[in-house]
Amino acid sequence: MNLRQELEVPAVSTEKKKPLKKFKIDKWIPYLFILPSTLMIVTFLFYPIGTVFYYSLQHYDISAPFYNAFAGLDNFKKIFTEDKLFFPSLLTTLKWVVSEVGLQLIFGLTAALLLNQKFKFRGMVRSAAFIPWAISGVLASVMWSLMFNEHMGVINDLFMRLGIISESKAWLAGSTSAFISVVIAELWRGIPFFAITLLASLQSIPEELYEAAKVDGANRVKTFLYVTLPSLKNTIVLTTLLRVIWEFNNVDLLFNLTGGGPAHSTTTLTMYIAEQAVHGSNFGYGSALTVVVFAILLVFAIIYLRITRYDREGN
Amino acid sequence: MIKTKKRVDRLLTFNLPLLVMLIFTLFPLYWTINTAFKHEGDIIKRPLGYVPASPTIDNFVTAWTNVGFSTYFKNSLLVGVCTVFIVLILSTLSGYALSRYKFKGKRAFLLMLLCTQFIPRSMLIIPLFIIFKFLGLISNPLSLIITYAAVEIPFTTVLMNGFISNVPRELEEAAMVDGCNKLQAIRYVIFPLLVPGIVATSVFTFIYTWNEFLIALMLTNQQGKFTLPVGLSYMMGEFNINYGALAAGSVIALIPAVILFAYAQKHLVNGMGGAVKG
Numbered sequence: 001m002n003l004r005q006e007l008e009v010p011a012v013s014t015e016k017k018k019p020l021k022k023f024k025i026d027k028w029i030p031y032l033f034i035l036p037s038t039l040m041i042v043t044f045l046f047y048p049i050g051t052v053f054y055y056s057l058q059h060y061d062i063s064a065p066f067y068n069a070f071a072g073l074d075n076f077k078k079i080f081t082e083d084k085l086f087f088p089s090l091l092t093t094l095k096w097v098v099s100e101v102g103l104q105l106i107f108g109l110t111a112a113l114l115l116n117q118k119f120k121f122r123g124m125v126r127s128a129a130f131i132p133w134a135i136s137g138v139l140a141s142v143m144w145s146l147m148f149n150e151h152m153g154v155i156n157d158l159f160m161r162l163g164i165i166s167e168s169k170a171w172l173a174g175s176t177s178a179f180i181s182v183v184i185a186e187l188w189r190g191i192p193f194f195a196i197t198l199l200a201s202l203q204s205i206p207e208e209l210y211e212a213a214k215v216d217g218a219n220r221v222k223t224f225l226y227v228t229l230p231s232l233k234n235t236i237v238l239t240t241l242l243r244v245i246w247e248f249n250n251v252d253l254l255f256n257l258t259g260g261g262p263a264h265s266t267t268t269l270t271m272y273i274a275e276q277a278v279h280g281s282n283f284g285y286g287s288a289l290t291v292v293v294f295a296i297l298l299v300f301a302i303i304y305l306r307i308t309r310y311d312r313e314g315n
Numbered sequence: 316m317i318k319t320k321k322r323v324d325r326l327l328t329f330n331l332p333l334l335v336m337l338i339f340t341l342f343p344l345y346w347t348i349n350t351a352f353k354h355e356g357d358i359i360k361r362p363l364g365y366v367p368a369s370p371t372i373d374n375f376v377t378a379w380t381n382v383g384f385s386t387y388f389k390n391s392l393l394v395g396v397c398t399v400f401i402v403l404i405l406s407t408l409s410g411y412a413l414s415r416y417k418f419k420g421k422r423a424f425l426l427m428l429l430c431t432q433f434i435p436r437s438m439l440i441i442p443l444f445i446i447f448k449f450l451g452l453i454s455n456p457l458s459l460i461i462t463y464a465a466v467e468i469p470f471t472t473v474l475m476n477g478f479i480s481n482v483p484r485e486l487e488e489a490a491m492v493d494g495c496n497k498l499q500a501i502r503y504v505i506f507p508l509l510v511p512g513i514v515a516t517s518v519f520t521f522i523y524t525w526n527e528f529l530i531a532l533m534l535t536n537q538q539g540k541f542t543l544p545v546g547l548s549y550m551m552g553e554f555n556i557n558y559g560a561l562a563a564g565s566v567i568a569l570i571p572a573v574i575l576f577a578y579a580q581k582h583l584v585n586g587m588g589g590a591v592k593g
């Protein structure tokens with residue numbers, strides 16, 4: 001009896017403990033599961049961003065480490081008062097982002113509307129139309145540089161055959177034509193993003209809305225304005241915002257097609273930072289420029305979401 | 316009369332714009348392929364040949380063996396495959412946590428994922444260079460693999476969350492009743508049903524790593540470690556550009572991305588629509 005009691009006591013106590021322990025592990029499972037991702041994101045995204053703010057207040061030049069020291073706001077002062085490239089690059093950035101996002105949205109929406117119709121080989125045509133989305137900025141630069149080239153470029157050849165120009169032009173050498181050329185090349189790569197997201201959104205508009213519009217005698221333009229466009233609003237707001245940030249930061253084509261030239265006419269702020277980072281060594285100054293860019297984007301995002309009254313609940 | 320009017324209408328508002336769009340999209344691709352198959356002399360000869368007069372694969376041989384595209388290709392492949400592997404494991408775990416559990420801090424985690432989407436990528440290049448220089452990983456594929464995984468995980472987590480939510484919870488409960496533990500239930504029951512989602516996530520991640528330029532440029536300074544975009548960019552910056560080999564190298568770099576994209580396009584459209592909407 002005694003022995004049995006002795007045996008039973010621990011048995012009971014372990015049984016009591018077991019569910020408790022299990023309950024605890026279950027509680028920790030989601031945290032265990034998100035831990036690796038969180039660590040990666042914090043260490044290699046958030047921490048680096050944090051250091052940018054730190055370095056922006058430092059004199060930090062990897063080619064002259066003896067002069068590294070706390071700089072206070074010197075770097076920022078230099079940006080706004082001495083730097084002759086800052087304001088022109090800001091203006092170029094504005095031109096670049098507005099023309100890219102505006103044109104991509106218009107053509108992307110057109111493409112989505114076309115691809116949403118019923119027609120033969122629709123799947124294949126869709127795949128073909130989306131291809132540039134999968135192509136890198138560097139590859140697009142190569143392709144378009146082959147076409148824009150003064151001596152062997154097909155654009156000169158076509159334009160001469162059509163009688164638009166009488167002799168070959170170096171499209172990437174003039175400041176206006178260089179800008180337009182890069183805008184077209186980037187447009188080629190950017191339209192599919194809008195086409196894909198807007199097409200997905202178009203497919204989710206209930207058919208009844210269109211039937212109701214038809215019953216009410218609305219024509220195509222009115223149906224588009226009062227049924228299609230309002231239904232797409234949230235997608236358009238979010239995709240344009242993401243795209244503004246993306247185009248603001250995208251330098252692949254600028255870097256490879258024009259290198260920011262001629263005479264800095266295609267140097268956006270990000271291109272300027274990339275130049276500083278890749279070819280320069282003054283990381284303190286580069287970091288300060290980066291902080292300014294970040295502030296501009298942040299203010300833009302907040303204002304944009306306010307003005308458009310982006311509604312999360314509605315989705 | 317009415318029928319012809321309708322037909323003209325459809326031609327002007329549908330067929331014609333569609334045709335223009337397709338030509339604009341496909342012609343640059345065609346021209347690159349056309350250039351890649353031309354002899355060196357034919358490339359600059361006027362009038363321009365819109366089809367290669369006598370097609371040759373010389374440019375491909377040059378690009379692959381002499382210019383270093385075989386090395387760039389291998390580097391890109393290594394970085395891509397490793398990144399996909401890491402991203403899949405981590406985003407399946409975190410996506411699972413999001414889809415199956417209610418826990419304190421879930422909103423904070425989601426908010427953190429959302430915030431990453433607004434981080435300008437160009438902001439990262441200077442601090443990442445400093446960090447990886449400190450770790451001694453400049454020109455090491457590991458630095459790219461880690462960075463790409465960190466950049467991709469937020470989006471793929473949201474994608475995987477969506478895909479996992481589509482798998483009925485009862486299935487895995489049944490497996491656990493049958494004696495599987497949590498990880499076994501994920502491995503043997505959820506995983507097979509997630510294949511379409513895993514394909515989409517892998518393709519999305521792989522194409523990103525295959526195409527990424529600025530970070531790779533910043534973190535690599537030995538030619539032997541270049542990925543394809545950096546290699547192509549390097550070739551474009553040379554004084555005497557070999558256009559035939561450049562075009563051939565582009566076609567080489569193009570093929571895997573386009574094939575993968577064509578294969579997974581449908582999943583991507585659904586996934587992206589869901590991610591943008593959700």
